[in-house]
Amino acid sequence: MGVLASSSHPAVATAAQGEDALAALLHLLRDDMAACNRTIVAQMKSPVALIPQLAAHIVAAGGKRLRPLLTLAAARLCGYAVEGQRHVQLAACVEFIHTATLLHDDVVDESRLRRGLESANAVFGNKASVLVGDFLFARAFQLMVRDGSLEVLAILSQAAATIAEGEVLQLVTQNDLSTSEARYLDVVQGKTAALFAAACRIGAVVAEQPAREAALSEYGQNLGIAFQLVDDALDYAADQAVLGKTIGDDFREGKITLPVLLAYHAGDAAERAFWERTIERSEQRAEDLAHALALIGTHRAIEATIDRAAQYAAAAAAALAGFPDSELRRSLIEVAGYTTHRAR
Amino acid sequence: MGVLASSSHPAVATAAQGEDALAALLHLLRDDMAACNRTIVAQMKSPVALIPQLAAHIVAAGGKRLRPLLTLAAARLCGYAVEGQRHVQLAACVEFIHTATLLHDDVVDESRLRRGLESANAVFGNKASVLVGDFLFARAFQLMVRDGSLEVLAILSQAAATIAEGEVLQLVTQNDLSTSEARYLDVVQGKTAALFAAACRIGAVVAEQPAREAALSEYGQNLGIAFQLVDDALDYAADQAVLGKTIGDDFREGKITLPVLLAYHAGDAAERAFWERTIERSEQRAEDLAHALALIGTHRAIEATIDRAAQYAAAAAAALAGFPDSELRRSLIEVAGYTTHRAR
Numbered sequence: 001m002g003v004l005a006s007s008s009h010p011a012v013a014t015a016a017q018g019e020d021a022l023a024a025l026l027h028l029l030r031d032d033m034a035a036c037n038r039t040i041v042a043q044m045k046s047p048v049a050l051i052p053q054l055a056a057h058i059v060a061a062g063g064k065r066l067r068p069l070l071t072l073a074a075a076r077l078c079g080y081a082v083e084g085q086r087h088v089q090l091a092a093c094v095e096f097i098h099t100a101t102l103l104h105d106d107v108v109d110e111s112r113l114r115r116g117l118e119s120a121n122a123v124f125g126n127k128a129s130v131l132v133g134d135f136l137f138a139r140a141f142q143l144m145v146r147d148g149s150l151e152v153l154a155i156l157s158q159a160a161a162t163i164a165e166g167e168v169l170q171l172v173t174q175n176d177l178s179t180s181e182a183r184y185l186d187v188v189q190g191k192t193a194a195l196f197a198a199a200c201r202i203g204a205v206v207a208e209q210p211a212r213e214a215a216l217s218e219y220g221q222n223l224g225i226a227f228q229l230v231d232d233a234l235d236y237a238a239d240q241a242v243l244g245k246t247i248g249d250d251f252r253e254g255k256i257t258l259p260v261l262l263a264y265h266a267g268d269a270a271e272r273a274f275w276e277r278t279i280e281r282s283e284q285r286a287e288d289l290a291h292a293l294a295l296i297g298t299h300r301a302i303e304a305t306i307d308r309a310a311q312y313a314a315a316a317a318a319a320l321a322g323f324p325d326s327e328l329r330r331s332l333i334e335v336a337g338y339t340t341h342r343a344r
Numbered sequence: 345m346g347v348l349a350s351s352s353h354p355a356v357a358t359a360a361q362g363e364d365a366l367a368a369l370l371h372l373l374r375d376d377m378a379a380c381n382r383t384i385v386a387q388m389k390s391p392v393a394l395i396p397q398l399a400a401h402i403v404a405a406g407g408k409r410l411r412p413l414l415t416l417a418a419a420r421l422c423g424y425a426v427e428g429q430r431h432v433q434l435a436a437c438v439e440f441i442h443t444a445t446l447l448h449d450d451v452v453d454e455s456r457l458r459r460g461l462e463s464a465n466a467v468f469g470n471k472a473s474v475l476v477g478d479f480l481f482a483r484a485f486q487l488m489v490r491d492g493s494l495e496v497l498a499i500l501s502q503a504a505a506t507i508a509e510g511e512v513l514q515l516v517t518q519n520d521l522s523t524s525e526a527r528y529l530d531v532v533q534g535k536t537a538a539l540f541a542a543a544c545r546i547g548a549v550v551a552e553q554p555a556r557e558a559a560l561s562e563y564g565q566n567l568g569i570a571f572q573l574v575d576d577a578l579d580y581a582a583d584q585a586v587l588g589k590t591i592g593d594d595f596r597e598g599k600i601t602l603p604v605l606l607a608y609h610a611g612d613a614a615e616r617a618f619w620e621r622t623i624e625r626s627e628q629r630a631e632d633l634a635h636a637l638a639l640i641g642t643h644r645a646i647e648a649t650i651d652r653a654a655q656y657a658a659a660a661a662a663a664l665a666g667f668p669d670s671e672l673r674r675s676l677i678e679v680a681g682y683t684t685h686r687a688r
Contacts, residue, residue, distance in 0.1 A: 048509045107471075108470075130451060137481060139505050142501045150494070153497065154489045157488075169392045
């Protein structure tokens with residue numbers, strides 16, 4: 001997801017404030033992030049040339065590196081020693097775990113695009129994507145072992161298991177409109193928020209501030225939910241050219257997300273029949289996406305999803321209340337706002 | 345791969361001796377193995393029901409559990425305390441890593457059968473197989489973290505990375521008859537022998553016998569190569585009904601294995617053209633497998649592959665020379681013989 005300059009959807013406005021918040025955080029942590037990027041490139045190496053080639057394709061495709069940034073920020077917020085480098089190594093682990101799940105996700109979703117570029121599976125094939133995902137996952141654990149903290153290993157191996165559970169639960173709920181909002185939130189917590197929470201928490205671990213782990217974990221957890229809710233909203237609202245995201249992917253895959261659930265439950269019998277045909281029975285015609293967008297618009301389901309995201313973003317900000325005021329703390333609070341501003 | 349009662353291929357004879365060796369090892373370690381099986385079932389649990397369902401499908405399908413058995417045997421051979429249970433937990437980790445790679449392999453190979461039963465991807469779909477593989481991999485690391493040995497974590501995370509490298513290298517060499525035997529052996533060492541070696545080595549680690557790690561690692565490494573060479577031979581020789589293996593899978597996928605390389609290099613111009621058409625260009629007709637088997641027979645490529653395997657099996661046995669004589673040591677030496685006897 002790139003720069004949000006403009007969008008055709010009424011709920012998506014210029015998000016200069018949001019972009020500024022992320023840019024400000026990146027600026028505060030620019031040296032750490034540069035070191036993290038160097039670690040990522042160095043640790044992708046393998047005598048099997050296809051591995052760094054494929055990994056570079058997805059890693060170089062950019063993305064915001066939000067998750068490793070959170071590890072770096074959390075460590076610094078906890079007063080981690082200026083000369084310390086453990087947080088850089090562990091931030092790279094977080095990005096590797098994330099990249100591995102992206103590679104497997106794209107295979108599972110049969111995606112052809114990722115961040116506006118051809119996805120790794122589209123370029124290199126599903127087989128290579130599965131296996132290089134496995135490699136990055138293993139390499140992440142190697143890096144953690146080198147760091148030597150069993151606590152970090154426990155947090156990130158737990159997160160990895162939770163991510164897989166969330167992804168499987170998403171698969172199980174696919175095409176099932178009887179999925180409750182609570183179950184949808186279980187999916188979101190598993191597939192997205194667990195790694196956000198873990199990324200933040202290990203920052204406190206490397207800084208040896210155990211009393212800060214819970215608050216940072218809560219910040220990450222809520223930020224992750226807000227982030228995913230907005231992502232799910234954008235799939236029915238994003239300006240494809242601007243976001244590099246194909247609008248309607250979730251619709252075509254029959255994914256159960258909050259905009260669909262809200263529109264389905266608010267709809268009349270004819271509308272519910274439409275959703276049951278398109279989402280549950282996967283019988284879709286060319287004009288159906290436009291109709292789905294119209295129904296979601298009628299019931300203001302995007303706005304309601306973003307409002308829900310804003311509540312989680314506020315909870316994320318509140319979780320940092322116990323930290324002394326600092327530029328970094330203010331920046332993290334603003335980043336929580338960013339997740340929702342990118343869609344307003 | 346089940347009981348080898350008989351086979352239609354001349355190189356595959358009754359293998360009572362081989363089966364006896366494995367049965368004897370299993371008998372010596374029956375209590376440990378029962379505990380390991382209980383751990384495997386207990387640790388597959390997840391609130392997401394599809395995970396234990398799918399995992400049970402592949403785990404219950406049986407297999408010999410050779411890799412966890414090696415961890416149990418290595419620990420006991422090193423005099424690990426009778427009341428100790430760490431080796432049981434770690435043997436389960438080894439099986440989980442192996443199972444995760446099997447799930448991903450079957451997706452990558454588009455296999456429909458595994459050990460004579462429908463493969464997990466055939467029953468549950470590719471998506472679920474990829475994600476449950478990820479879950480089992482993460483769960484393996486959670487169990488290792490609970491065990492608490494950074495050395496074990498280092499050994500198994502290294503093995504996991506090496507397996508992925510071996511699998512990617514196999515993908516790269518697929519359909520490429522210019523692959524050297526050395527490169528084929530790199531694939532075998534990566535995709536198979538690395539986990540055999542690691543499974544054995546961690547037995548010495550839990551028994552706190554660091555001086556034994558190298559020998560056990562060498563035993564596992566050579567045993568793993570022998571095992572894979574025989575597996576590759578059986579793909580052109582196995583009696584499908586007996587082994588529960590579809591003969592000719594490797595041929596249809598254009599996998600570069602030793603029987604093919606040997607027959608290709610020994611062949612005349614017409615034969616090489618046949619291999620180039622079928623393996624390199626994947627242009628296969630119904631009668632091609634029979635012709636491939638005939639060429640492999642003519643050049644005694646199965647026998648040559650099994651001979652090569654026997655050399656590695658002998659090296660595996662020799663690696664145990666430094667251990668005092670015991671029933672367990674004799675049994676492990678006989679198991680090395682088993683890998684090749686199952687194909688004679």
